[in-house]
Amino acid sequence: MAPYESDDTTTARQAGEADERGAGRRRAARYVVPVTVIGVAAVTIGLVPAIADSGDPDLPKITAAQLIEKIAQSDVEQLSGTVKITTDLGLPDLGGLENSLASGAMGRGDADGSSADPTAKLTELASGTHTLRIAADGPERQKVSLLGSASEYSLIHNGEDVWGYDSESNEVFHGTTDGSAGDEGQEHQRPAMPKDFAEEALKSVDDTTSVTVDGTAQVAGRDAYKLVVKPRQSGSTVGAISIAVDHRTGTPLKFTLTPASGGAAVVDVGFTKVSFDRPAASTFDFTPPKGAKVTEEGEPDGGEQGGEQGGDERGREYGKPQGASKSEEDLAKGLDGLEVLGEGWNSVATFDTGAEGGLPTGSGGGDLDGFLGSFGDQVKGGFGTGTMFSTRLVNALLTEDGKVYVGAVTKDTLVKAANEAK
Template structure:
């Protein structure tokens, strides 16, 4: 399919509510919309076509099934734009600890890592509000820039080269697409645009899900249909997912996940400006600045190979020539043998056995660290024994005293029920 021509090269963002587009990150493996998603049972899909709200674009009627197929068939190869992303998981403020942990990821083998290593830098998307500039010109050229108050971090893929540049530290990270293809283990990827978040959400669509078209809206100056995904089951922390889909190209332009508990969105990712025009070739050019410290991929201390963030390599082409691996599509905490899963659909809980003990006490780990960890969670008891539940606004985890971990986008009560059923 040829790239879409642009009829709105540069437009200011607005939707029917006038909200700024926002967005976020979740731990992810590489996903594509599977054939099974486009063949979801009719009982799951709402057959009511889209009807424009007052003031919304007046678009042709479309069913939820047709809209999902439109997303799956989208083949946008060229674009540039700005994405605003916000994550509000309700995590406690750990001050400089979080940044220190992120920086340490680049040097997991004890060496000093590079601040330009994407696996460390892009973990900043786990919380707060961030602005990204993105550009893509097919599978061989992508660029993502994370804009900060007084600095900018850029990640560039141009042919065989992958460059990361942190202007704050004047450090450069250099790798190659060929290295990524030949590497053994694959690193975590960071969903950076609405489409990769949407693809993950659609993988959860089954008979435990209600999917409808919920009117139309304007996003980044484009006419969109709004796809509404809601769990049918109680016990999930997910309230609803709304995706604004470009009516012409089928590209998701905004993704919003609201929690069952109410309040602000947990995840809100959206384009505030988008153009489907071919980016200038110079967009993807990079030469290390004078005096910059350059770290080559083979020299960087780490335990895993690093990947370009999901959302540019997989959204607008296969990118980097990295192919797939046996671990593609595995879920949170899944290893070679995979976790045991209790429940189904949105109430599924992954069970991991660490083979150790639960949350350590302060005396076990020294100082007050164990007590601090315990203070972040709620102690619970049941037929399974006792443990601690660590909560966010989306994903919760129960760590039992005998070392089992129950994780899912479910409530505390659902975790305890899962632990009791596992006995």
């Protein structure tokens, strides 16, 4: 880990110590993150102290190191508000197929899955613009509602209970935890908030990145500093990351990731309204509505009508694919051998699927090879031949010998990595 690019080593050391203290306070949680952000999470970030001397409102001057220390020390646990999230990955329109694939990957087909299951429901956040209403009161009580034009989906964690409710279908999903949001084994998911994205982007530091304070802004009626993160390396598809940090609490209020190619943000998540008062306890109460179909965690066919829970027997382990195909088993084995090539913003993840011959063939006579291939480009290099799949942020290369290379890097950088790994 490289030092901060500053002569003030005391400030750097204090910032590092504060980050460690902050890490102790932060509670781990599993959350839904668009797949492209995985590339950002692998990035390492170096600090270039800068002074916030422009913009509105007029706030005290602060360095980048001090602002990151402020984020690390933030211990806000009670809040409520409205969050707007926009994701524009440049993915092709699959006509809803992506939701079917997500359900299948979790071992839940459309025929027996619940529309209130958060695993499937929150995949909707991977594209388009959505509005969320959120509330939190410590690690044991959180509520997130995904607002639709004429419906609402709510995910409520209250003590040991986790409830998902889809008002459109009047379906309920029920699961349990040990009562702590910090449980590493917790399988239930929630959408990522600005703080989640910010922490992933600021996990470590080195000299591959510049981090500066670029003035101030108002977000959701709060005065905030703007922290801007940019790669120093060429070859990354990331243009810049902007994080608006509440100047009083140190809470990230807005996270924006723009691609190097320009245009609209790939990920833009921010509060439009926020309060740091404790929400009313009744916010987290939930009782299945009359006539609702209730599905217990691990029970594929759902429970009984009328808000009553189904039987105690678990049909299958939640989230585990049942009757996985040979190609799915090969993929799982490959992920166990995941390696990271390169460093910093040019990091490329690679693994061997063990399935030679390129794209898998669909079961039941379906030509999955041809279908997926229609969304990719054929490429050649020292590695051999393969298919390149691209979004506005992440590129992935699947070679004919069954290897996968993926990263938030340009196509040329990805091919170079595959050639060097051969």
